[in-house]
Amino acid sequence: MLSNKRSLLKMLSVLTMIILSIFMLTGCGKKEKNNEEQAAENVYLQPVTDYFEGIKNKDINQVLKAFPEFTKMSEKITADDINDLYAQYEALYGANIKIDYSFGEATALSEEDISEIESEISTVYTDVENIYITAAYTVPVTVTITGDGIQENIQNGENTEGTENAESAEENPSSNVEQDEMYVLQYNGNWYIM
Secondary structure (H helix, E strand, O other), X not given: OHHHHHHHHHHHHHHHHHHHHHHHHHOXXXXXXXXXXXXHHHHHHHHHHHHHHHHHOOOHHHHHHOOOHHHOHHHOOOHHHHHHHHHHHHHHHOOOOEEEEEEXXXXXXXXXXXXXXXXXXXXXXXXXXXXXXXXXXXXXXXXXXXXXXXXXXXXXXOOOXXXXXXXXXXXXXXXXXXXEEEEEXXXXXXXXXX
């Protein structure tokens, strides 16, 4: 009876070693950890995403979520401002405005840079005490704004084809690509844009 238990234990330990070896060699279980680590690493992009998604969806609350409370952006940005922005885009690029964005590789700021930002924030927002930023990045953002293009009116039966139409297309593009650097800061454990 005792020998059967020993052989069973040996067989279980060998089987366990084989299963562990298979998991280690195939990387099973590691993929979840990588996805979790990647999500944790990219959490600083959330306020930038909130900002652009809020503009895309004309959701002022989502836009405001991207900024720290001490900036009092709710007093500076309204839903009318987003609607005005869309009206400007429609005047430039035509109807059916679409906004797409993508991120480049973020760069972590040094402690010296963070200290400078803390100092600048304290200068601008004098009613806030003890601004302490625990981390910060610059994030390159490419924003593409597209529309249906400006439609030229044809009056008095005039034909606008040919060179005039080509010049018109150059003057009234149907899209625009802008590149910018945005700052994301970790303040009170949350990430915000500045």
